[in-house]
Amino acid sequence: MPFDHNDHYHRLLLRHVPPRRGTALDVGCGTGRFARRLARLGMDVDAIDPSEEVIAEARARAGDLVPGPDTGGPRFRHADVTETELPAGHYDFISCLASIHHMPFDTVAGLRDALAPGGVLVILGCYPEKTALDLVWSLAAVPVNAAARAGVAASDRLRPSSAAVPATVRGRVKAPVKQPTMPLARIRGEAAVLLPGCRVRRLLFWRYLLVFRHSG
Template sequence: MPLLPRRTLRALERFHAARPWDHNAHFHRWILRQLPERVGSALDVGCGSGDLARLLTGRAARVHGIDADPAITARARELTPRATPVTYTAADALTGLGGRSYDVITCVAALHHLPFPEALKAFRDHLAPGGTLVIVGVAREHTPVDHLLGIASIPLNVLMALLKNRGRPAPRPVSMTAPTRPADLTFSEIAREARAVLPGVRLRRRLFWRYTLVWRRL
């Protein structure tokens, strides 16, 4: 949001600090709509506290979540009922995937922490034939379209914060899964590299400073 005055930015930061909401969870239902009704296995890369992994059990018989942070994967295990078919591993997303393949691979706001083409190749190679890869990512604003979408997201972000918190400040800290560092690649760079690795991939700029990527392996 570089086009706003510094005073306005500070006011927005204070507002959202008091009324946080999870921008990534906002896309979870959309992710489910990209998937088949029922699959055998799913992998959530950068699973955090496991919110999406648990949702994926509605589509997959087995779900595995992987995250580089041992503390957050421990929290995911605590939040997941014992009978839920979800397992978690604290490991690097590229070296910890093992030799298994999955019918579904998801990755939400984690890809910009990884070497981009290498991560896409790893996801591709671990996706079973007929499988679906769904990514919600973060890109660096660069073009006028990027900045316009960012500006349009500002009032919507305020509205969502009010709706999610029913107009009141949050009574206690809310666990968030927002990115911890800015993205390096622009959307155009992401699209160019993704098309080189994943022929037929579909990408789209989104509101709330996100983009989406969907690819189905033949």
């Protein structure tokens, strides 16, 4: 299994799940790895993605899990969040991993309105290198990224063959990739208007973390 920058931050994102758990929405869920982690916490998870092929793969990877908070399975649905009417004030946790740059940034307003009081929106976003500081962070990430990839490769070589990912699952479908175009400074500015009180911080591996809590 290759080193995945988004998977690397799963634990960081899960720290922001509200104590009451409740309902969750994973936007741009891809093949469903993070959605399944939310479900294993006991959350009632809706997971959506605009790629029909990717959603089919997510359902296949979920195996025999039945959707629902007591059975460990998310509800995977083929849907484009920009064309979907989300229930107002419904979700306790909304996640968006490396997918907000696939849509207009003001989509976050709809995600904000779908949060229940006390609910949390977390965005693991990508940004292009535009400034000297961006380049410094990028250069810092390169050796760490190489070391992480080497570590994963070594772990794969040592793993017993019985522990390998089944061929029926391994590498079949991957979520669509799109290069980000919105600089981090602009992301901070628009987020401050659309998500008052949110926190945005730069992460290694060409990512940023945005956290917004619905104070209502």
